Amino acid sequence: MDNFELICPAGTPAALRAAVDAGADAVYLGFRDETNARNFPGLNFTRQDVADAVDYAHARRVEVYVAINTYPQAGNLGPWQKAVDDAARLKVDAVILADPGLLAYAAKRHPDLRLHLSVQASAANVEAIRLYRDAFGVRRVVLPRVLTVPEIAKLNAEIDIETEVFVFGGLCPMAEGRCSLSSYATGLSPNKQGVCSPANHVRYEQRGGALASTLGGFTINVFGEGEQAGYPTLCKGRFVAGDGPAYLFEEPTSLNAMDLLPELKAAGVRALKIEGRQRGKAYIAAVVRAYREALESFAAGRPVPHIDLQAMVEGGTQTTGAYTRGWR
Amino acid sequence: MRDPDAAQTVSTPTVSEDRARRFETGLSRAGLGLVPRLGRRASDALLARLLRLLADRHPRAFEALREMPDASVLIEPVDAPVALLMRVGRDLSLHALPRGVHGADEAAADAVADAVIRGPYARLLDLLEGRIDGDALFFRRELSISGDTALILALRNTLDGEDEMDLVADAASIAGPLARALPVLRRNAGPVLDRIEAARRLLPPPLRRGIERVEARITGTLPGSGM
Numbered sequence: 001m002d003n004f005e006l007i008c009p010a011g012t013p014a015a016l017r018a019a020v021d022a023g024a025d026a027v028y029l030g031f032r033d034e035t036n037a038r039n040f041p042g043l044n045f046t047r048q049d050v051a052d053a054v055d056y057a058h059a060r061r062v063e064v065y066v067a068i069n070t071y072p073q074a075g076n077l078g079p080w081q082k083a084v085d086d087a088a089r090l091k092v093d094a095v096i097l098a099d100p101g102l103l104a105y106a107a108k109r110h111p112d113l114r115l116h117l118s119v120q121a122s123a124a125n126v127e128a129i130r131l132y133r134d135a136f137g138v139r140r141v142v143l144p145r146v147l148t149v150p151e152i153a154k155l156n157a158e159i160d161i162e163t164e165v166f167v168f169g170g171l172c173p174m175a176e177g178r179c180s181l182s183s184y185a186t187g188l189s190p191n192k193q194g195v196c197s198p199a200n201h202v203r204y205e206q207r208g209g210a211l212a213s214t215l216g217g218f219t220i221n222v223f224g225e226g227e228q229a230g231y232p233t234l235c236k237g238r239f240v241a242g243d244g245p246a247y248l249f250e251e252p253t254s255l256n257a258m259d260l261l262p263e264l265k266a267a268g269v270r271a272l273k274i275e276g277r278q279r280g281k282a283y284i285a286a287v288v289r290a291y292r293e294a295l296e297s298f299a300a301g302r303p304v305p306h307i308d309l310q311a312m313v314e315g316g317t318q319t320t321g322a323y324t325r326g327w328r
Numbered sequence: 329m330r331d332p333d334a335a336q337t338v339s340t341p342t343v344s345e346d347r348a349r350r351f352e353t354g355l356s357r358a359g360l361g362l363v364p365r366l367g368r369r370a371s372d373a374l375l376a377r378l379l380r381l382l383a384d385r386h387p388r389a390f391e392a393l394r395e396m397p398d399a400s401v402l403i404e405p406v407d408a409p410v411a412l413l414m415r416v417g418r419d420l421s422l423h424a425l426p427r428g429v430h431g432a433d434e435a436a437a438d439a440v441a442d443a444v445i446r447g448p449y450a451r452l453l454d455l456l457e458g459r460i461d462g463d464a465l466f467f468r469r470e471l472s473i474s475g476d477t478a479l480i481l482a483l484r485n486t487l488d489g490e491d492e493m494d495l496v497a498d499a500a501s502i503a504g505p506l507a508r509a510l511p512v513l514r515r516n517a518g519p520v521l522d523r524i525e526a527a528r529r530l531l532p533p534p535l536r537r538g539i540e541r542v543e544a545r546i547t548g549t550l551p552g553s554g555m
Contacts, residue, residue: 011485011489012485012488012489013489014458014488014489014490014491014492015488015489017491040481040485041478041479041481041482041485042392042481042482042483042484042485042486042489043485198478199477199478199480199481199482200476200477200478202477202478203474203475203477204472204473204474204477205474206472206474211469211472223469226469227469228467228468228469229466229467229468229469230467278463278485279461279463280458280460280461280462280463280484280488281458281488282458282459282460282461282464283461283463283464286461311464311468312461312464313464313467314463314467315467316467316468
């Protein structure tokens with residue numbers, strides 16, 4: 001049986017080198033514009049950066065995937081199509097796309113370019129996945145973080161393309177590509193402009209020992225003195241409803257599915273994805289190194305080791321998310 | 329598929345290396361504390377020289393800092409006598425500002441900058457050198473930010489996009505003899521400090537506390553604060 005592929009994030013060239021050196025099988029990244037879902041200030045790659053990244057990674061037999069996974073709007077297809085053309089020209093190993101029109105463009109213009117279906121497409125059932133395979137020749141689908149392991153196993157038994165799942169990092173409790181919470185508060189969309197909780201709409205303020213976070217002028221959380229903080233996303237906001245303040249959608253927490261490697265292997269998963277293109281290279285190095293060690297141990301038939309990644313997680317808590325609790 | 333033989337081992341610092349790093353951090357903080365005593369003109373000139381040196385060594389990052397809209401970020405170590413005001417944009421510059429007695433007057437500090445980053449000196453240095461993840465520090469509340477979040481994010485991502493910086497060595501390299509001494513000091517600091525620590529444990533408590541007070545005066549911190 002083949003080993004899992006370990007797919008790792010890179011928001012900057014230095015993070016890419018950290019991921020490659022720490023043991024990635026492939027690194028995913030985005031261009032420095034709205035064509036990818038992590039369009040944050042100071043982040044992402046110029047075309048020259050991507051060319052350098054491909055050279056660095058390929059010299060070490062590591063693959064490079066480019067995420068072009070936001071949705072182009074009517075009358076403005078140019079940046080997205082150019083991103084696909086440039087990714088093909090720069091000889092990346094795959095592009096990660098979500099929009100059907102862009103998938104059609106890539107399949108027609110670059111028949112040799114490997115296509116992965118982004119989690120932003122939220123393809124979570126057999127018929128949807130088959131459609132993307134048949135219509136565009138998609139070779140791999142990244143599954144949304146709303147499926148249990150038994151559901152993933154059932155899905156894999158009925159499809160003949162590779163599946164990739166998230167194993168560590170931010171936990172989007174909403175179906176990706178269909179979330180409008182941040183758009184509601186800020187007028188900017190994760191799906192169109194690539195910005196969930198855009199930084200220029202975020203403010204933090206100290207209120208005595210407490211830390212308040214606001215998004216688009218709405219206070220969305222107040223962390224008490226000494227309480228671990230989280231990202232300023234609405235889905236992890238704490239709201240007053242009924243008896244008092246509570247996390248109505250999801251708590252500030254990070255996904256960590258390291259303990260589920262045997263179950264994910266049995267479910268037929270091909271690749272494991274670490275989230276965090278917005279995180280620093282120290283995070284990338286630590287998490288990739290830990291997962292590489294766990295995978296090597298698992299591949300050798302030894303128990304999956306317990307590796308402490310507590311220092312890296314949001315809100316100081318970890319979860320196996322929907323994989324085990326049937327969350328919807 | 330990656331070449332398994334090509335994987336590099338990223339080593340975890342030993343206790344000895346940690347001790348040497350804490351010592352080095354304490355000394356560099358003490359050095360930073362001396363900068364404003366040079367007077368405004370001399371300290372600005374010194375920091376401008378340091379900035380030029382960093383720009384030469386990290387051209388990609390500094391070009392990006394110059395391309396940012398004009399703005400200023402106050403980098404404020406809560407356990408040091410000075411803060412650094414960094415202006416980004418065309419007129420990239422660095423200035424040392426004395427902090428208030430008993431910690432910063434936060435309102436006054438916020439007023440001079442578009443954004444403020446506060447945290448222990450050692451953590452800020454680790455962050456600037458890309459040794460630690462800023463989000464993780466923020467989650468643990470060891471780092472606080474206020475003002476223009478997008479500006480802080482852009483600054484953090486730009487600096488983190490560089491391969492690891494060595495600010496202590498860079499600062500030392502503009503001080504002539506110190507630059508030549510630093511590699512030797514670094515090589516020997518860990519083992520020497522280990523021996524001092526072992527000897528210290530054998531001392532009677534009053535003498536031990538006396539030494540700690542002297543160390544605190546040298547490094548500008550209190551013993552046990554983790555420097």
